Amino acid sequence: xxxxxxxxxxxxxxxxxxxxxxxxxxxxxxxxxxxxxxxxxxxxxxxxxxxxxxxxxxxxxxxxxxxxxxxxxxxxxxxxxxxxxxxxxxxxxxxxxxxxxxxxxxxxxxxxxxxxxxxxxxxxxxxxxxxxxxxxxxxxxxxxxxxxxxxxxxxxxxxxxx
Numbered sequence: 001x002x003x004x005x006x007x008x009x010x011x012x013x014x015x016x017x018x019x020x021x022x023x024x025x026x027x028x029x030x031x032x033x034x035x036x037x038x039x040x041x042x043x044x045x046x047x048x049x050x051x052x053x054x055x056x057x058x059x060x061x062x063x064x065x066x067x068x069x070x071x072x073x074x075x076x077x078x079x080x081x082x083x084x085x086x087x088x089x090x091x092x093x094x095x096x097x098x099x100x101x102x103x104x105x106x107x108x109x110x111x112x113x114x115x116x117x118x119x120x121x122x123x124x125x126x127x128x129x130x131x132x133x134x135x136x137x138x139x140x141x142x143x144x145x146x147x148x149x150x151x152x153x154x155x156x157x158x159x160x161x162x
Contacts, residue, residue, distance in 0.1 A: 006036070006099065008133045013043055019125045020045035027118040029106040030089070034126065035060050037099050046105075060093060060103050083112060094119055096126045 008016070020032040024046045031046025039058035063082065071079045082093040092104045092115045102123060104115050 006130075006134060007137050008042065008130075009136070012129055012133050012136075015129050016043055016126060017045055019122045019129070022125075023104065023118045023122040026121075027104065027106065027115045028110040029104045029115060029118075031105050033057060033060070033103040033105075034096070035101045035103060037061050037064065037101065042100065051105075056103075060091075060101060064093065064095070064101055081116075092116065092119055094123060096123050097130055100126070100130060102126065 023032050031048045033044045034042040035057040039061035041053050041057040068078050080095045084091040089107050094102050
């Protein structure tokens with residue numbers, strides 16, 4: 001497993017989904033997506049059936065990547081919150097940690113202030129869950145891992161010697 005890979009287990013996804021539902025209900029948003037910075041959708045909640053969440057996730061990550069470069073050009077390390085305003089629908093984006101982005105899609109039934117308030121609150125919950133997931137991914141016994149790796153390598157050598 002690459003050091004930048006993150007495995008999130010089912011119980012952690014359930015916790016994340018509960019936090020996203022809390023955000024949607026509190027802020028009266030349409031939906032919320034949790035996306036990694038590589039553009040992969042981690043999970044989503046709300047009314048997403050009419051959205052291509054795969055493409056949207058990739059584009060949201062791209063938006064953050066280009067904005068990071070803009071921030072660098074104006075002397076900022078990174079902008080942690082982005083807002084896109086449309087005629088009917090709006091998108092609030094915020095960084096959860098160095099690898100994940102929270103996207104909230106909402107309309108005029110609510111305000112950006114409400115979305116920001118709930119997104120900030122839920123972001124703290126999400127950061128805690130993701131931090132725990134990262135801790136859970138660390139090898140418990142690297143000696144055991146290296147022994148296993150050597151065993152597999154030896155078996156593969158035996159298979160391919162013939």
